[in-house]
Amino acid sequence: MELLVASAIGILTAGGLYLVLRLRTFPVIMGISLLTYAVNVFLFASGRLTVGAPPVLRDSMESYADPLPQALVLTAIVISFGMTAVVVMIALGAYLGSDDDHVDDQPQDDTQAEGRS
Amino acid sequence: MSLFFIVALPFFGALLPGLMNAAGRSATAGITFTVSLAAFIGLLTNLPTVLAGDVVMARVDWMPVLGLNFTLMLDGLGFFFALLILGIGLLIIAYGRHYLSREDNMGQFFTYLLLFQGAMVGIVLSDNILLLLIFWELTSLSSFLLIGYWKHLPEGRQGARMALTVTGMGGLAMIGGMLILGQIVGSYDLSVILQNRDLIQADPLYVPALILILLGCFTKSAQFPFHFWLPHAMAAPTPVSAYLHSATMVKAGIFLMARMWPVLSGTTEWVVIVTTAGLITMVIGAVIALYKHDLKALLAFSTVSHLGLITMLLGTGTAFGAMAAMFHILNHATFKAALFMSAGIIDHEAHTRDIRRLGGLRKLMPITFVIATIAALSMAGIPFLNGFLSKEMMLEEATHTTLFGIPWLVPALATFGSLFSAAYCFRLIGHVFFGPVRGDYPAKPHDPPAGLWLPPSILVVLVVVIGVAPFLAEPFVKLVTASVLGDVADVPKAYFKIWHGLVPALFMSVAAVIGGLVLLAVFNPALRLWDAAPRPDAKVIFEAIVESVAKAAQAVILPLHNGAFSRYAAIGAVAIIAAGYHAWSTGTVGPATREMQAAGPVAIAGWAMLAAATVGLVFMHRNRLLSLILIGIVGLMVSIGFVFFSAPDLAMTQFTVEVVTIILLLLALNFLPKTTPVESTVLRRVRDTAVAIAGGLATFGLAYHYLLRDAVTTPISEFHLANSYKGGGGTNVVNVILVDFRGFDTYGEIIVLGIAALLIYALTETLLSGPVRARLLNRLPDQPRAGDMHPMMMVVLTRVIMPVVLMVGFYIFLRGHNEPGGGFIAGLIVSIGVVMQYMASGFSWASARLKYPYHGVIGAGVLVAGLTGIGSWFVGKPFLTSDFTYVRIPPFEKFELATAALFDVGVFLAVVGAVMLSLESFSRLARRAHTPDTDHPMDIDPSRDLAPEGAGSAKEGV
Structure with missing residues (x-):
């Protein structure tokens, strides 16, 4: 089981990294989302893996899953939604403003380059 | 009133002018005046204690671990400076109300002014040197805002930048010096440091500390070779020049030298550095001032010269010198602020400050003429005015000072400086007010309303009163001197009087005045000579240095920072992986302490779906709608994983967030292109794949090792469960x-x-x-x-x-x-x-x-x-x-x-x-x-x- 979770984190990271290195905004956003999953799962896994013992107190239960990473990841999920939304908005604004969705500065012609320096 | 209130009042009061802006200019100035007045009265309530020779203390521990405490101290010296800052501040506020025009944002101006006032009061009342440094930097910042207040003027912006650069760098040096000082003594409290003269002067780090602190003082007080910023700061509105650049901020460096006098002065290094710098500044300032045609520039260089004079007096290291310095600070603040305000009046009414375009104002502006003339004569050192008294004391001290083993050097230079000083004062009076009335003034000059001439006339009354009856000022100046000297020396017995007999100082004084008149008589040939002589222009040099530093920075930054996000991301990823690899290869991994749990078919199926969706996403990311579906699958699998591993809350959150994220991305895709074109080269894709696989392996290894080991220390989760x-x-x-x-x-x-x-x-x-x-x-x-x-x-x-x-x-x-x-x-x-x-x-x-x-x-x-x-x-x-x-x-x-x-x-x-x-x-x-x-x-x-x-x-x- 540990092998599965660890390799899932690895796959998500690798996919996320590859997409983050792409040249257009949309794949980069996808990549950031994959990295977010990887990080959240990793944080969650820092409480180690427990099956069938949610941290909801019961008289019949002796041990529970670690609640602390769960609480931290819960807020992280919601915040990462906020951040994704901001990044998407920026990407959209940039695209609508310049009709170009490259993430890298594009080589400009001479007249524009003058104004930039 | 508690010292805390005196310092805090201007800061909190700074919020008010902005709020009152809509209520009109008088209301804005009025509220500012009220705030200052409250602080001023609060200060006066402490007068009896100070007069009794006691020190008022107020203390709040702020960061005791760092030795940074909010400790305030009010002794004679602090009281003197606080009185100058708040007292002249009141006059400046009244003057500024009438000086600023309707186009100027008055609330902004007074907000800056109150911030500055608070910072200045903070400097002079601080007992903790770290706290003092904070206020010190605050004065640099607020003076930047004030100098650049007229944002539309390039001179204002450049002057503000130059002032900030020079004083800011000096401030940095001073931080170093103060930290060394604190390390030597083991405390950052001034009251403790001032008790440890022998310890500090015996320390090998004394000289570096001294030089660093003096750098701060010299830059702030415009001492040679840092004097060049002050004249350029004159682009500020005149109330600012009168307040910051004559009465208060430029005196901050002098204040600090006086404050540190008991522990730093008296050594050869101190005498040589401080006296020399002061002397050079005094002479150079006076010479340049004579040839300046802009009234404010003339006054600016004269201020530089007088600051040099005070510095020199502190540098001699004798008790008499310190007393003369304190007396001259008082006198200079009165006549110079009055002169600046007069220059402002002339500028305001005649629409020019150029001496060459003025003349004959005696008949047109009689009130201004009287005020400016008395103040200028005092500055020239004419008897029965206060400038004469302290100048005599300075010359007296100069005759006793030997520098570099040459006994005549200091007296000769002091006389030389005084001569030029007298000459520019006479020029100011002669070329502006005397001579024929002209017909080509840019505007018809006339005396201003009382709001403008009343504040300087109050100062001029002081000039005359102290000049005629010096014994009135004597007890106060001696009280201040006593707190400067501390336990190191006794207050000199000498009395303040106009007639000392036929002493050398009198002859030097007479020589200076006569020489000054002669120099004015031959002014035109002298000016031609001066204009013909080559001189370095500080502004050009400064701008060239700033330009080259900016160029050098650009040369480093622009190639690195080329706007390619994917490059930064790649560098970042590789750097993190490398750091992780370094930790991995140099550290040790403990033995596994947990058993691997068996995975059932459901878990394997979930894993397979997640892996397939991720891989599919990477390969099919060019079809954006499809990739949205695939990432939805990934999210779903992660949610199910949370359920499986006992985290129902997480699963519900992830699931619902997944829904809104997909809606969001769909809304964005409505506008964005639906496909991603193939752009990157094969080589680049191979490189990215390598980075991605390395990153993936790294996180996999980390997670895997982590999951099979227990925490090193007991997690706090047990507490939460219990x-x-x-x-x-x-x-x-x-x-x-x-x-x-x-x-x-x-x-x-x-x-x-x-x-x-x-x-x-x-x-x-x-x-x-x-x-x-x-x-x-x-x-x-x-x-x-x-x-x-x-x-x-x-x-x-x-x-x-x-x-x-x-x-x-x-x-x-x-x-x-x-x-x-x-x-x-x-x-x-x-x-x-x-x-x-x-x-x-x-x-x-x-x-x-x-x-x-x-x-x-x-x-x-x-x-x-x-x-x-x-x-x-x-x-x-x-x-x-x-x-x-x-x-x-x-x-x-x-x-x-x-x-x-x-x-x-x-x-x-x-x-x-x-x-x-x-x-x-x-x-x-x-x-x-x-x-x-x-x-x-x-x-x-x-x-x-x-x-x-x-x-x-x-x-x-x-």
Whole structure:
């Protein structure tokens, strides 16, 4: 089981990294989302893996899953939604403003380059 | 009044002028004056204590570990300077009210002025040198704002920048010096440092500390070779020049030298450095001042010269020198501020400050003439005026000072400087006020209203009173001198009087005055000589240095920072992987302490789906709609994973967030291209793949090793499990952690979420008010639109579902404390319910029915959560302490009431507001782009279509 979770984190990271290195905004956003999953799962896994013992107190239960990473990841999920939304908005604004969705500065012609320096 | 109030009043008062701006100029100046006056009176209430020779202390421990405490001290020296700062400040405020024109933003000006005043008072009252440094930097910053107050003038901006650069760098040097000093003594309290003269002077680090501190003092007080910034700072409005550059800020360096005098002075290094710098500054300043045609430039260089004089007096290291310095500070502040204000009056009335264009003002501006002449004669050192007295004392001290083993050097240079000083004073009087009345003034000069001439005349009265009756000032100056000297030396017995007999100082003084008159007589040939001589222009040199530094920085930064995000990301990823590899290869891995758990077929199937979706996403990312589906699968698998590994709350959150994220991305994809073109080279893709695989392997290795080992120290989770029910009143530990144990974190997080949503809203607003708006209006959809955009089935379904969704949200919210659920999840569920209405019936239909704007919902959420936290203060508990109780209202069962639930309401509202505001902003963009939305809930409505023309709208909103 540990092998599965660890390799899932690895796959998500690798996919996320590859997409983050792409040249257009949309794949980069996808990549950031994959990295977010990887990080959240990793944080969650820092409480180690427990099956069938949610941290909801019961008289019949002796041990529970670690609640602390769960609480931290819960807020992280919601915040990462906020951040994704901001990044998407920026990407959209940039695209609508310049009709170009490259993430890298594009080589400009001479007249524009003058104004930039 | 407590010293804290005296320092704090200007700072808090600085908020008022801006607020009063709308109430008119007099109200703005009036409130500023009142604030200053309150501080001034507060200072005076401490006068009896100071006069009795006691020191007033006030202390609050701030960061005791660092030795940084808020300690204030008021002794004779501090009182003297505070009196100058607040007293002259009052006159300047009155003067500034009449000086500034209607176009100037007066609230801004007085806000800056009060900030500066507070910082200055802070410097002179600080007992802790670290605190002093903070105020020191604050004066640099606030003076930057004041010098550059007329933002439209390039001279103002350049002068402000130069002043900030020079004094800021000096401030940096001084921080170093002060830290060394504090290390030597082992305390940062001035009162302790001042007791340790021998310890400090014996230390090998004494010389570096001395040089660093003097760098700070010299830059601030415009001593050679840092004198060049002061004349350029004269681009400031005249009240600023009169206040900062004659009476207060430039005296800060001198104040510090006086403050540190007991521990730093007396050594050879001190005498050589300080006396030499002072002497050179005095002579150079006086010579340059004579040849300046701009009245304010003349006064600026004369200020430089006088500051040099005071520095030299402090440098001699004798008690008499210190006393003369203190006396001259008082005298200089009075006559120089009066002169600056007079220059301002002339500028204000004649519209020029150029001496060559003035002359004959004696008849046109008699009041200004009297004020300026008395002040200038005092500066020249004419008897019966206060400048004469301290200049005599200076010359007296000069005759006793030997530098570099040459006994005549100091007296000769001092006389030389005084000669030029007298000459420029005479020139000021002669060339501005005497001579024939001219017909070509830029404006017809006349005396100003009383508001402008009254403040300088008050100062001139002081000039005369001290000059005629010096014994009035004597006890006060001696009191100040006593606190400068500390235990090191006794206050000199010498009396302040006009006639000392035929002493050398008198002859030097007479020589200076006569020489000054002679020099003025031959002024024109002298000026030609001066203009012909080559001189370095400090401004050109300074600008060249700034330019070359900026060029060098650009040469380093621009090639590195080339705007290629993917390159930064690659470098960042490789650097992190390399750091991790380094840690891995140099550290040791402990043995595995946990058993690997067996994986069933369900887990393997889930894993396989997640892996397949991720790999598929990477390979098919060019089809953007497809990649959205694939990432949805990934999210779903992650949610199911959370359920599997005992985290129901997480699963619910992830699942609902997944829904809103996909909607969000769909809204964005409405505008973005639907495919990603192939652009990168094969080599580049191979490189990226290598980076990605390395990163993936690294996280896999890390996670795998981590999962098979127990924590090194016992996690605090046990505490949460044990206390969740007892202390928090809930059995869902995750929720109790969120709203109770770590409520403050959650509070911060909902604020972040709210800010993110507001940011999105602001970006949308910016886009819609710019050129993008036109582009959106003209945009043609790149894909065929649905014929039935608001289908009836969907409208009906979402309406029916809405109450159910709200009920589910309510249920999830209520049970959150004891079962999986809570504010976050309930907020997301309710948002989805509302979003469905938008999707079914369109943006304008939904937003027309919107009662509360989402900003308000976010604000209400944060407010509710915050007020819940504050509520615990009323019962004497720290912020966000929660309480709960069980009540029973028949016929219901016993249930729990917890303040944490109220906090969760805040979380709920903030989440709903943030999610809705983000999605709404996106759809607002879309609203602009397409054909106008209908106001009807659905496009094809049989009841409407069957109804007669004109009656259809009555059905709207059913």
